[in-house]
Amino acid sequence: MKITALATVLTLWPFFASADVTISDGWARASILASRPAAAYLTLTSNQSDQLVAITTPIAGNVTIHAVETDNDGISRMVEVDGLDLPSGEPVTLAPGSMHLMLMGLSEKLEEGTDLPLFLTFASGARMEISVPVLGPGAMRPQEQQP
Amino acid sequence: MSIEPSETSPKARLLRTILWGTIAVALAGLAIFWALDNYLGNGSKTVRYSGEADIRSEFSLTDHTGQEVTPADYTYRWQLVFFGFTNCPDICPTTLAYMASVVDLLGEDADQVAPIFITVDPERDTVPVMAEYVSVFHPSLIGLTGTEAQVAEATRNFRTWYERTEDDSAPDGYFMAHAGHIYLMQPSGEFEAVYQEGGQPPEALAQEIRKKL
Numbered sequence: 001m002k003i004t005a006l007a008t009v010l011t012l013w014p015f016f017a018s019a020d021v022t023i024s025d026g027w028a029r030a031s032i033l034a035s036r037p038a039a040a041y042l043t044l045t046s047n048q049s050d051q052l053v054a055i056t057t058p059i060a061g062n063v064t065i066h067a068v069e070t071d072n073d074g075i076s077r078m079v080e081v082d083g084l085d086l087p088s089g090e091p092v093t094l095a096p097g098s099m100h101l102m103l104m105g106l107s108e109k110l111e112e113g114t115d116l117p118l119f120l121t122f123a124s125g126a127r128m129e130i131s132v133p134v135l136g137p138g139a140m141r142p143q144e145q146q147p
Numbered sequence: 148m149s150i151e152p153s154e155t156s157p158k159a160r161l162l163r164t165i166l167w168g169t170i171a172v173a174l175a176g177l178a179i180f181w182a183l184d185n186y187l188g189n190g191s192k193t194v195r196y197s198g199e200a201d202i203r204s205e206f207s208l209t210d211h212t213g214q215e216v217t218p219a220d221y222t223y224r225w226q227l228v229f230f231g232f233t234n235c236p237d238i239c240p241t242t243l244a245y246m247a248s249v250v251d252l253l254g255e256d257a258d259q260v261a262p263i264f265i266t267v268d269p270e271r272d273t274v275p276v277m278a279e280y281v282s283v284f285h286p287s288l289i290g291l292t293g294t295e296a297q298v299a300e301a302t303r304n305f306r307t308w309y310e311r312t313e314d315d316s317a318p319d320g321y322f323m324a325h326a327g328h329i330y331l332m333q334p335s336g337e338f339e340a341v342y343q344e345g346g347q348p349p350e351a352l353a354q355e356i357r358k359k360l
Contacts (some may be wrong), residue, residue: 032283076324
């Protein structure tokens with residue numbers, strides 16, 4: 001009986017494992033005006049090669065993943081990323097000055113001290129619901145480094 | 148066309164001399180023009196960007212309180228100048244927060260430095276928008292806007308660059324691509340140095356500015 005159970009767990013393990021994405025250092029920056037886009041940041045680590053394909057939140061009409069490309073002349077352009085590749089076991093960090101989640105069409109301002117719910121959908125079919133703290137408009141990094 | 152020299156009349160020889168002379172003058176002129184163009188035209192483009200004296204704090208804009216301003220309004224202070232736009236979700240808030248940290252770190256010396264944010268998107272960044280926006284970052288941060296022409300002139304004098312990029316995913320369908328530099332200008336309006344957020348921690352930049360004051 002025990003062996004059967006163990007075998008079942010082992011057989012199903014890859015299926016459970018495929019959904020195993022760890023999120024850390026998630027935070028959003030308080031927005032200054034509701035009509036201005038806000039940004040949220042986080043670090044994702046997937047133990048299997050996966051792709052973050054969609055993000056939604058009840059308070060924004062649209063969430064896109066943006067990368068910032070800076071050329072040799074120091075010109076910065078934002079580039080939309082359709083699917084964020086998550087190589088197996090490698091942390092992918094969205095942080096100020098590089099990649100960020102851009103939240104547009106906010107129904108309300110992101111107020112400092114509140115929490116922002118985010119729903120993430122992955123190419124593997126996995127879905128996650130997380131909540132990140134909203135820090136001040138001048139915040140540069142997550143308040144507390146997660147262990 | 149093969150004419151023997153012995154057969155040519157003095158008149159024809161004169162004509163030929165004039166023709167060759169004209170060609171020689173034209174070629175010499177072309178060579179001089181090409182050399183000058185190469186030296187002043189294409190050459191100067193790269194030189195101009197590294198030429199420090201050519202970056203000047205010269206502008207005529209409106210500040211976030213609605214006052215029309217020129218660099219003369221800040222002549223007794225060093226200027227820390229950044230170009231951006233308020234619909235920019237990442238680079239601009241990050242850089243302005245960084246500038247605010249630098250000003251805070253200057254402590255008592257902060258009144259000798261004017262932190263200035265010039266929008267490259269005056270269409271949306273009107274005086275009231277700028278007022279609300281800059282106040283969030285630092286009480287001493289100055290937000291400048293103006294007409295499209297005034298903003299274009301300011302960016303030309305700072306030798307910086309911006310471009311409207313159409314993007315369906317952007318608010319109102321466009322982003323402004325822009326340079327992320329922070330200029331440190333002398334009280335005279337002359338160029339001192341250029342920095343980038345992420346280039347050094349705010350403490351290091353505050354230290355460097357303090358040494359120059």
